[in-house]
Amino acid sequence: MTQIANDYNRILSKAWAEAPREGIHNVWRQDAVKALKALFKREFPNRRWPYEVKFTSGNRYTWVRYHVLSINCDRGWEHLVHDWSHWLNQMHGRKPHCEEHLRLERQCAQFVIGRGWVKTEAAPVPVQEKTDKVVEHYKRLLSNKAATEKRLFKHRSALDRAEKRLKTLDRDIRAYYKKYAERLA
Ligand SMILES: [Zn+2]
Numbered sequence: 001m002t003q004i005a006n007d008y009n010r011i012l013s014k015a016w017a018e019a020p021r022e023g024i025h026n027v028w029r030q031d032a033v034k035a036l037k038a039l040f041k042r043e044f045p046n047r048r049w050p051y052e053v054k055f056t057s058g059n060r061y062t063w064v065r066y067h068v069l070s071i072n073c074d075r076g077w078e079h080l081v082h083d084w085s086h087w088l089n090q091m092h093g094r095k096p097h098c099e100e101h102l103r104l105e106r107q108c109a110q111f112v113i114g115r116g117w118v119k120t121e122a123a124p125v126p127v128q129e130k131t132d133k134v135v136e137h138y139k140r141l142l143s144n145k146a147a148t149e150k151r152l153f154k155h156r157s158a159l160d161r162a163e164k165r166l167k168t169l170d171r172d173i174r175a176y177y178k179k180y181a182e183r184l185a
Contacts, residue, residue: 008102015109016078019118027073027080029055029126031117036062036071036084038115039108043088055126063087077118081108 016024037049051069056062062072062083073080085105086096094100112118177184 004097004099004102008097011102011106012078012082012109015106015113018110019077019113020120022120023118024078025076026118026120026123027077028117028119028123029071029073031119032071032073032080035080035112035115035117036069039081039084039088039111042107042111043104044091073123077112078109081105081112084108 033053040047040049051064051067054068054070056070056072057074058072059075060070060072062080063070064087071080072083082105085101085108088108089096089098089101089104092100
């Protein structure tokens with residue numbers, strides 16, 4: 001491990017040691033959003049918040065793509081702040097894990113801890129995930145029905161048009177035949 005990487009881990013471990021230990025992997029979604037917005041504001045006081053916020057999970061990073069910020073609360077505060085400091089640091093046009101990045105990340109950690117966002121009170125289970133399957137299934141049924149009705153309507157109109165056209169053609173054929181009966185006989 002290089003010197004800077006050594007320092008990096010040591011300095012950040014020290015910073016995070018100030019937070020309640022059981023809170024590190026207990027990220028409240030609402031606090032995560034507040035924290036990332038506040039840290040952004042801290043770095044870029046004159047910029048408006050530009051991102052749409054979404055939540056992600058598993059091993060994914062907290063990162064921005066096409067103006068959508070995906071926040072992963074599952075990996076705990078250290079990862080969340082580390083990932084976000086990468087983004088902020090990159091926005092400053094600096095290299096990852098440079099000294100300024102380290103300083104920035106430590107300040108971010110201290111800021112988050114200072115605001116009391118690392119807390120031991122269990123994070124509420126996101127309501128969405130629990131009801132999602134049922135709600136999503138119901139929504140799917142409804143939209144399926146709507147699509148089917150639309151298709152039926154389309155086919156019905158096509159059928160109506162075809163029937164009308166057929167009548168017109170029959171009439172025309174009869175008239176034409178009548179007119180040229182001798183030649184067509
Ligand atoms: Zn990194």
